[in-house]
Amino acid sequence: MTHTDYPRTLFQKIWDRHVVAPADGDNVVLYIDRHLVNEVTSPQAFEGLRIAGRTVRRPGATIAVADHNVPTTDRDRPIADSDSRAQVATLERNVAEFGVPYVPLLSRAQGIVHVIGPDLGLTLPGLTIVCGDSHTSTHGAFGALAFGIGTSEVEHVLATQTLIQRPAKNMLVKVAGKLPNGVTAKDLILAIVGRIGTAGANGHVIEYAGEAIDALDMAGRMTVCNMSIEAGARAGMIAPDEVTFAYLNGRPMVPHGAAFERAKAEWLALRSDEGASYDHQIDIDAADVEPMVTWGTSPEAVTSVRGRVPDPTALGPDARRQVERALDYMGLLPGSSLKGLPIDVVFIGSCTNSRIEDLRSAAQIVRGRQVAGAVRALVVPGSGQVKAQAEAEGLDRIFKAAGFEWREPGCSMCLGMNPDRLRPGERCASTSNRNFEGRQGPGGRTHLMSPAMAAAAALFGHIVDVRELP
């Protein structure tokens, strides 16, 4: 079946290539190329297979790793928390029983599932990639169709290598112009989520395009696609180009030599056709984007670092109650300024911002300076490979000399499923993607920002505008 008779978007091209058969109504059976498995959403899925007497259909298309529950210190010792220990042990038992490839905790390849896929070259243009984790959208940065699935779908993919899917709508976010100095991919995606809201892309796959997107490195593109989910999108994607190919070339699971050249020729066709239509388009001028900081308990509660916390009395009754509650939780006064707000903890990590480029950008700010007195500051590389690369470049020494803790890879303080947590009332400058109540530990207060902004906050002990650093 060919579809060359009408212009299609990148999303439609990948979708069409993966439809196996129609299902009920508009639904289709979609073939899945890669299945990433973590310890959180897979136990019941494997249990389901066991009960039904099924096997894993394509173990070679599947890869498992533990990331959420792993401590980021003392890796050679047993995990102290019994629930976390049990989750990791269960994954290890399941992968052994079902013959699924597994990246062991002590392997150099271990890390956050959305960091290791690209690291290893498992994430390739044109593929369908799923994982029982919402931030699977990260992999769309390579021009893949990548989305999060629930536990029952994890079981379905394990058993059949397919999913029943309903077609998505398609949104284009076009970012014209250049991002100003000191403004990063993280600021851009925070600005987009702030503009369209956490439900702004519900039911849509977002494609990002335009000069500012083309200018991003792969880490930046992953940051943008990662947080698409915070705008309600099912996935985010960016057409592959020379930046993508340069990143991929030479990675372990990427085709080599002549096979790479052949693949590249195919990947070049993975872009939206001229005249392809979208259900929705958003236009952003990159020149207007500033360093962004969240003030509330939802990623859309965000403003420029020069901005102020909203004043609820200026709002209608519903918005007013919401903002009042957020400010109360966050311990912020209405109308107060974000710049100068004291912070207790700095977390540089998570699948949004724990890649080598993110660590370089933070280290550049930190080099030769010191973390402010009482601030507890953590750098948690996204994978063992990122950690080794950073150490080879001496970034670990820059961070440690400044007073940062240098940790083992994992989700860490992005969410409180492991020992890295905020204490109640602590305020954190965080490079992660969610600032929900209790996300980093009960009572913890999260301000999302870029790695450079978080690094600067660590040095001053309060939120600063990275553009104004001496």
Ligand SMILES: CC(C)[C@H](C(=O)O)[C@@H](O)C(=O)O
């Ligand atoms: C625990 C996991 C299922 C969850 C997700 O799906 O995203 C987590 O990774 C998160 O970031 O909240």
Ligand code: SF4
């Ligand atoms: S780093 Fe955070 S957002 Fe990413 S998968 Fe882990 S918990 Fe989820």
